Amino acid sequence: MGKSFEQYQKQKLISSYFSVMLSIALVLFLLGILGLLVINTKKMADHFKEQITISVFLKDEAKESEVDQLQKTLLQAEHTKAAIYVSKEEAAKQHSEEIGEDFQDFLGYNPLKNSIDVQLKAAFVTPEQIEEIAQNLSAKTYVEEVSYDKPLVGLLSENVKRISFWILVASGVFTFIAFLLINSSIRLSIYSKRFIIKTMQMVGATKGFIRRPFIWTNVKLGMLGALIATAVLAVVLYYLDKNFPELELFEDIEILAVLFGAIFITGILISLVCTFFATQRFLNLRTDELYY
Known part of the structure; x- marks a missing residue:
C-alpha cells in the first residue's frame, strides 16, 4: 500500500x-x-527602403572623367548600396520597351539624359537624409537634376x-x-x-x-x-x-x-x-x- x-x-x-x-x-x-x-x-x-532610387541626371557636356569620378565617389560613400550608370541610349531603349513603341521616331531625337541611379542603404532612407544627399549632388556643376519620389519616401x-x-x-x-x-x-x-x-x-x-x-x-x-x-x-x-x-x-x-x-x-x-x-x-x- x-x-x-x-x-x-x-x-x-x-x-x-x-x-x-x-x-x-x-x-x-x-x-x-x-x-x-x-x-x-x-x-x-x-x-522596400532600398528600392528607393535617386536619379542623378547629368548635363550633356559632362566629361567622362567627371561622371566616372562621381560614380566611384558614390560607390565608396557609406550611404550607397548601388550606383548604376545609365546612358541616354539605354534609358531610351528601356522606355521604348515599357510603352511598346519607339518614341524617338516621333520626336526625331533622344530627349533623355545620361544618369546615375543611386540606391541607398535602408538606414539612410529618411526624408531628411535623402534631401541632404540630393542637395549635395545638385551642387555639382555637371549635374542637371536630382530626382526621387519625395511623397513615397515620406509615406514609407x-x-x-x-x-x-x-x-x-x-x-x-x-x-x-x-x-x-x-x-x-x-x-x-x-x-x-x-x-x-x-x-x-x-x-x-x-x-x-x-x-x-x-x-x-x-x-x-x-x-x-x-x-x-x-x-x-x-x-x-x-x-x-x-x-x-x-x-x-x-x-x-x-x-x-x-x-x-x-x-x-x-x-x-x-x-x-x-x-x-x-x-x-x-x-x-x-x-x-x-x-x-
Whole structure:
C-alpha cells in the first residue's frame, strides 16, 4: 500500500514537472515566433527602403572623367548600396520597351539624359537624409537634376515608424502574458508543496534553504523548456526556408543566434523570478492560511 502511494506521488510529481516544462516551452516558442516576426518585419521594411532610387541626371557636356569620378565617389560613400550608370541610349531603349513603341521616331531625337541611379542603404532612407544627399549632388556643376519620389519616401518612413511602434507594443504585451502564464504554472506546482514548505520552516529551516531546491528545480525546467522551444523553432525555420527560400531566413545567422540565446535566457530568468516570489508567498503565510 505504501509502495503504491509512493509510486502515485512520484507520478504526480513527474506530471507536475512535465506540465510546467511544457507550459514554459509553449510560451517561449510563441515568443520566438514573435521575435522572428519582428526580425523579418525589419528586413522587409529595409527591402522596400532600398528600392528607393535617386536619379542623378547629368548635363550633356559632362566629361567622362567627371561622371566616372562621381560614380566611384558614390560607390565608396557609406550611404550607397548601388550606383548604376545609365546612358541616354539605354534609358531610351528601356522606355521604348515599357510603352511598346519607339518614341524617338516621333520626336526625331533622344530627349533623355545620361544618369546615375543611386540606391541607398535602408538606414539612410529618411526624408531628411535623402534631401541632404540630393542637395549635395545638385551642387555639382555637371549635374542637371536630382530626382526621387519625395511623397513615397515620406509615406514609407511614416508607415515603418507606425508598424515598428505597434510591433513593440505587441512584443511588450506578449512578454507580459508569457510571464503571467509561466508564473501561474510554477505557482500551481509550488502550491501542491505548500505543506512541505511550512513543515520545513517549522523545524527551523531558513527561507533561503527552503527556496534553493525549488528555484534550482524550476530553473532546470525553464532550461529544458527553452531548449524544446528553440528546437521546435529551428524545425519551423528549416521548413519555412525550404518552402519559401525567398524569405532568406538563414541569411542573418548572428541575429538568429541572438534570438535563440534570448529565448534560453528568458526561460531561465522568468523561472527564477516566478519561483522566488511563489515560494516567498507560501513562506510568509500562517499555517491556518494554507488551507485557503
